[in-house]
Amino acid sequence: MPLKVGVVGLRGIGQTHCQCHSTNPLAQLVAVCDVIKQRADEMAAKHKVKAYYRLKDMLDAHPDLDIVDVCTGGYENGSWHFEPTMEALSAGKHVLCEKPLSNDIGEAREMVRFAAEKKVYLGCNLNHYFTPTAERAKKYMDEGNIGETVNLLFKVGFHGGEETYGFSKSPRFNQPYAHMKAFLTHPFSVMRYFCGDITHVQTFSTKPGFRKNKGDLLLSVNSVHVRFANDTVGYLLSHRGDAVFGLGGWWSCEVAGSRGTFCIENCIEKLTYWPAPKKGEGYGLGSAPKPEVLDTGIKDFGDTFPRRINAFLEDVTNGVPREHLRSSGRDALATLEYIFAVIESYESGGKMVRPKALPTIHGDPSVENI
Numbered sequence: 010m011p012l013k014v015g016v017v018g019l020r021g022i023g024q025t026h027c028q029c030h031s032t033n034p035l036a037q038l039v040a041v042c043d044v045i046k047q048r049a050d051e052m053a054a055k056h057k058v059k060a061y062y063r064l065k066d067m068l069d070a071h072p073d074l075d076i077v078d079v080c081t082g083g084y085e086n087g088s089w090h091f092e093p094t095m096e097a098l099s100a101g102k103h104v105l106c107e108k109p110l111s112n113d114i115g116e117a118r119e120m121v122r123f124a125a126e127k128k129v130y131l132g133c134n135l136n137h138y139f140t141p142t143a144e145r146a147k148k149y150m151d152e153g154n155i156g157e158t159v160n161l162l163f164k165v166g167f168h169g170g171e172e173t174y175g176f177s178k179s180p181r182f183n184q185p186y187a188h189m190k191a192f193l194t195h196p197f198s199v200m201r202y203f204c205g206d207i208t209h210v211q212t213f214s215t216k217p218g219f220r221k222n223k224g225d226l227l228l229s230v231n232s233v234h235v236r237f238a239n240d241t242v243g244y245l246l247s248h249r250g251d252a253v254f255g256l257g258g259w260w261s262c263e264v265a266g267s268r269g270t271f272c273i274e275n276c277i278e279k280l281t282y283w284p285a286p287k288k289g290e291g292y293g294l295g296s297a298p299k300p301e302v303l304d305t306g307i308k309d310f311g312d313t314f315p316r317r318i319n320a321f322l323e324d325v326t327n328g329v330p331r332e333h334l335r336s337s338g339r340d341a342l343a344t345l346e347y348i349f350a351v352i353e354s355y356e357s358g359g360k361m362v363r364p365k366a367l368p369t370i371h372g373d374p375s376v377e378n379i
């Protein structure tokens with residue numbers, strides 16, 4: 010039996026989610042909701058489902074709904090997530106929420122706490138590592154071909170520069186921390202996927218002159234130095250369309266280890282793996298081991314959406330223990346704790362900050378055999 014899904018928030022991303030559910034055999038899209046009537050009506054007509062203009066009405070009309078998929082946005086792309094998520098959780102529904110979980114750390118903590126209390130799944134659309142590149146990279150790690158991780162380097166940016174820059178007064182993004190809150194959840198989620206929890210954060214943030222001259226409040230360039238719990242050190246450089254990125258494309262992630270190093274380029278497009286030299290096999294400067302390259306041929310980042318949504322549908326269908334849910338609300342909360350540590354570090358002139366630890370996992374005696 011496919012899972013019955015209702016999608017809330019039907020602008021660009023909500024439309025993408027509707028399409029994913031409509032074409033996935035694990036799901037049955039049954040209802041859509043947007044406070045803007047025209048958006049709801051158009052999506053309902055396209056997918057031949059019912060339109061609603063208030064989540065309460067959708068929940069009342071479909072008591073058998075399994076999943077509410079929250080695709081609202083708001084200030085810093087996250088101020089409209091809390092209310093619909095809490096309403097759906099209250100009704101006992103599983104929730105898939107777009108990232109960031111919220112633009113408010115207190116709200117995000119409460120969402121995770123409340124989902125655990127209600128014993129339902131809360132997932133987040135941390136789609137950047139639901140890719141063949143990340144999957145292959147993880148396999149290199151699991152098979153011991155990376156060894157002990159030494160360092161991680163993440164670069165992410167949108168193509169841009171002073172010629173193409175356009176100042177927007179919208180409060181959605183004309184805020185100092187909008188890029189950090191709306192976007193850093195993605196690179197942090199990938200960094201944590203490969204190297205685990207981050208325990209130390211130190212940040213410098215700035216913006217180029219062409220932004221300053223317009224009075225743009227957004228801190229668009231973020232230079233973040235981190236340390237992971239497993240002692241790996243890492244670096245994240247992120248900008249929002251202030252330059253052309255160069256090597257590695259719009260995002261690259263290199264993880265170097267004692268037995269090998271990999272680098273993902275353009276998120277979903279390419280993975281390169283370099284094995285470390287074996288005993289008696291040295292490499293001088295200028296020479297290098299022969300790399301293995303996985304070129305997926307996929308250029309469209311949009312391919313990450315059906316992959317991630319399919320993983321959520323699989324996990325809910327299979328009834329996995331809640332703490333095993335891939336890309337869970339708790340995973341998303343971790344990235345927000347790092348983001349709020351980034352902000353605190355910036356505000357204190359680059360002080361080293363320890364992100365708040367995640368809530369303890371208690372386990373569920375009814376499903377787990379400890």
Ligand SMILES: NC(=O)c1ccc[n+]([C@@H]2O[C@H](COP(=O)([O-])OP(=O)(O)OC[C@H]3O[C@@H](n4cnc5c(N)ncnc54)[C@H](O)[C@@H]3O)[C@@H](O)[C@H]2O)c1
Pocket residue numbers: 017018019020021022023042043044045048062063064080081082083086087089092093107108109134135136191
């Ligand atoms: N995972 C990714 O790769 C990715 C990429 C881009 C955007 N996003 C995220 O997707 C989300 C949505 O982005 P967008 O640009 O489509 O959003 P948006 O803010 O432009 O649109 C949200 C829609 O939700 C509706 N809405 C808001 N509150 C509502 C409520 N309580 N009930 C019903 N409808 C409501 C609005 O009317 C609007 O149509 C954002 O959180 C953004 O961060 C994710």
